[in-house]
Amino acid sequence: MIKVTKTYLPNLEKFKSYVDKIFASGWITNNGQYVEELEYRLKEYLHVNHILLLTNGTLALQVACKVLNLSGEAITTPFSFVATTSSLAWEGLKPVFVDIDPATFNIDAEQIEQAITPETSCIVPVHVFGNACAVEAIEQIARKYDLKVIYDAAHAFSVGYQGESLLNYGDCSILSFHATKIFHTIEGGALVTNSKELYERAKLMINFGIAGPESIVDLGINAKMNEFQAAMGLCVLDDLEEILHRRRQVYAHYLKALGNLETLQFQQHNSKSTENYAYFPIVFASEEILLKVMQALEVQGILPRRYFFPSLDTLPYVAGPEMAISKSIAQRILCLPIYDSLDLKIQEQIIAIIRENI
Numbered sequence: 001m002i003k004v005t006k007t008y009l010p011n012l013e014k015f016k017s018y019v020d021k022i023f024a025s026g027w028i029t030n031n032g033q034y035v036e037e038l039e040y041r042l043k044e045y046l047h048v049n050h051i052l053l054l055t056n057g058t059l060a061l062q063v064a065c066k067v068l069n070l071s072g073e074a075i076t077t078p079f080s081f082v083a084t085t086s087s088l089a090w091e092g093l094k095p096v097f098v099d100i101d102p103a104t105f106n107i108d109a110e111q112i113e114q115a116i117t118p119e120t121s122c123i124v125p126v127h128v129f130g131n132a133c134a135v136e137a138i139e140q141i142a143r144k145y146d147l148k149v150i151y152d153a154a155h156a157f158s159v160g161y162q163g164e165s166l167l168n169y170g171d172c173s174i175l176s177f178h179a180t181k182i183f184h185t186i187e188g189g190a191l192v193t194n195s196k197e198l199y200e201r202a203k204l205m206i207n208f209g210i211a212g213p214e215s216i217v218d219l220g221i222n223a224k225m226n227e228f229q230a231a232m233g234l235c236v237l238d239d240l241e242e243i244l245h246r247r248r249q250v251y252a253h254y255l256k257a258l259g260n261l262e263t264l265q266f267q268q269h270n271s272k273s274t275e276n277y278a279y280f281p282i283v284f285a286s287e288e289i290l291l292k293v294m295q296a297l298e299v300q301g302i303l304p305r306r307y308f309f310p311s312l313d314t315l316p317y318v319a320g321p322e323m324a325i326s327k328s329i330a331q332r333i334l335c336l337p338i339y340d341s342l343d344l345k346i347q348e349q350i351i352a353i354i355r356e357n358i
């Protein structure tokens with residue numbers, strides 16, 4: 001069975017040697033040495049000022065809302081993984097959707113201003129499939145209306161923007177290190193920020209607000225990464241250049257074979273940013289064609305994913321007008337299998353099936 005992604009597993013002996021050391025030390029969680037080491041290495045690798053490691057990306061979003069004291073309405077995109085919206089709702093914020101740009105699939109920055117009300121406290125855009133949002137325009141709006149910005153950068157690991165990290169934009173960015181993402185720690189996530197103060201407060205928050213053995217100084221939750229997660233991250237990070245290199249090859253091959261087909265639409269990339277080849281989305285002319293292609297692939301044991309479907313404005317716990325563009329893209333978009341070890345023959349098979357069925 002060929003799926004949209006295959007979790008990268010590092011050398012087992014290497015991982016075991018970390019496990020041996022964790023067992024020998026007896027220190028398995030609570031900001032242990034491997035969490036500290038991974039935090040340091042990621043800070044260097046990503047060129048960011050502060051990075052806090054967490055249990056998962058969803059909790060990173062929730063902690064970001066808490067640490068920024070958000071309430072009222074959050075302007076966000078309807079075209080994302082459900083966690084973007086659900087974590088806002090979970091934190092008691094009202095998600096207010098702004099439709100996406102039909103070319104980039106990111107929130108349409110030009111429509112944000114008209115969605116702002118006296119209740120708006122923040123903007124939560126997503127760099128969908130690692131494609132950088134209109135960060136300058138969003139920054140300008142946020143400044144004008146005194147709003148906070150949290151970027152859901154779950155797909156944007158290692159993406160650069162005009163010579164620096166894309167993660168340096170906004171009040172903070174969150175990352176997901178779930179097994180399905182390009183860099184993973186089994187489950188995991190991070191909060192990235194330029195503000196030392198915000199980092200320090202979030203660090204207390206993810207450990208119940210505990211400052212010392214007899215001192216609880218803030219409202220908190222438990223969202224700490226553990227040593228086994230960090231060990232996986234250290235192993236995967238060692239191999240990341242090779243992983244990205246292989247993904248780039250798979251990506252380029254899809255683009256070469258499918259890129260000139262006029263009935264397919266591809267994501268328009270932000271020319272100021274680099275790419276990480278995390279996803280290969282294609283948009284068909286209709287949902288009917290998408291379903292036909294999916295069925296033809298399925299017969300061969302190939303299971304791409306309808307990322308992202310359905311559009312989040314249709315969730316049962318949100319209200320508001322229909323997001324027509326997001327809905328239309330969501331109905332017609334498919335993410336093709338892309339991962340470092342994807343066999344070229346299988347990729348050729350996928351390409352042939354798509355060509356035959358569109």
Ligand SMILES: *Cc1c(COP(=O)(O)O)cnc(C)c1O
Nearest residue numbers: 056057058081083154176177178
């Ligand atoms: C994966 C993902 C998340 C959630 O991250 P987890 O680590 O799985 O909790 C949030 N937002 C987006 C856009 C994602 O793709």
